[in-house]
Amino acid sequence: MKEPLVPVVPMSHTAHIRSHRKPRRSATSSIAVRAGVAGGVLSMAAAGASASASAAEPVTQTIELPTLTADLSAQVAQSAAATQQAAANYELRAERDAAAAKAAAEAKKDLAAAKKAEAEKKAAEAARKAAAERAERSAERATLSASTSTSASASASASVSAPASGSVATVIAFLKAQVGDAYVMGATGPNAWDCSSLVQAAYKQVGVDLPRVSQDQSMAGTDVPLSSVQVGDILYWGGKGSAYHVGVYIGNGQYLDAANPSKGVVIQDLSGYPASGAVRVL
Numbered sequence: 001m002k003e004p005l006v007p008v009v010p011m012s013h014t015a016h017i018r019s020h021r022k023p024r025r026s027a028t029s030s031i032a033v034r035a036g037v038a039g040g041v042l043s044m045a046a047a048g049a050s051a052s053a054s055a056a057e058p059v060t061q062t063i064e065l066p067t068l069t070a071d072l073s074a075q076v077a078q079s080a081a082a083t084q085q086a087a088a089n090y091e092l093r094a095e096r097d098a099a100a101a102k103a104a105a106e107a108k109k110d111l112a113a114a115k116k117a118e119a120e121k122k123a124a125e126a127a128r129k130a131a132a133e134r135a136e137r138s139a140e141r142a143t144l145s146a147s148t149s150t151s152a153s154a155s156a157s158a159s160v161s162a163p164a165s166g167s168v169a170t171v172i173a174f175l176k177a178q179v180g181d182a183y184v185m186g187a188t189g190p191n192a193w194d195c196s197s198l199v200q201a202a203y204k205q206v207g208v209d210l211p212r213v214s215q216d217q218s219m220a221g222t223d224v225p226l227s228s229v230q231v232g233d234i235l236y237w238g239g240k241g242s243a244y245h246v247g248v249y250i251g252n253g254q255y256l257d258a259a260n261p262s263k264g265v266v267i268q269d270l271s272g273y274p275a276s277g278a279v280r281v282l
Contacts, residue, residue: 167206167282168232174205175248175256181265183258193258193265195246199234202248208281218243221281226274232282235275249278 175198184192189201196214203210210217218236229235231251236243247257250267255275258265 170206171202171232171248171282172250172256174202175250175265176267178258178265179256179267181258183261183264195258198258198265199246199248203281206282210281214238214243214246215241217246218277218279221279224278224280226278229278230280233278233280235270235278237273237276240277243276247275 178189178193178198181189182192183194185194186197187193188197193201196212196217199217200210200212210220214236217234218238218240221234223240224230224233229249231249233249235247235249235255235257237245245257247255247268249255249270253270254267255270256265256267259268
């Protein structure tokens, strides 16, 4: 009798290996697990976010650096602009000061020119007046030169208290012809004199050469007491040899001299300005 056939069921080649699958959990357990996983993920996300925030701080500073640099650049530019403006203001002020100084100099120059023009005008007027006076005196001198020594002597005798020789009359006539001329220290004529140059020129008309200055003229000729002074004698003021002024006695208690810049050549009374001494050279 044949043995009954036992059906052979094919088996998987891994059937003899123990299964590693974990038993299926219940839905509640699965939900809890999922919640825990989600919480962990969220915690990790929060931690990661916090770490990212901490890590982002340097990045924030790095991002703000261009802003700081821009601010610094703006400040530098602003400072440069202020410096440039200050320089421009200084240059403008310097230009204004220079312009003001130039204007002041021009005004001063204009004032000086105006004063010079006024002085020239006055000088021209004085010159015209002097020319007229010179012409008048020249005519008088020509008349005196044409006169003979006798007529000159008679004229001198009529105008002075003491008789005068021809030479003295010529000296007196010359001196009187200069009345009205200017006094200028160091001048020697023909229209301006100082005291000693006038006396020197007067005596030169008759061939008497006197020293140039009053100190030396007071030493010339012969000493004469003031009580015995005659027409044509030289009067001096100051010490003999150190006289500071001279004139010529013309009679009647008067003398003629180149007095000073305000008076010029004039005739004066001896009583108003008594002389210190006298000398006679004619």
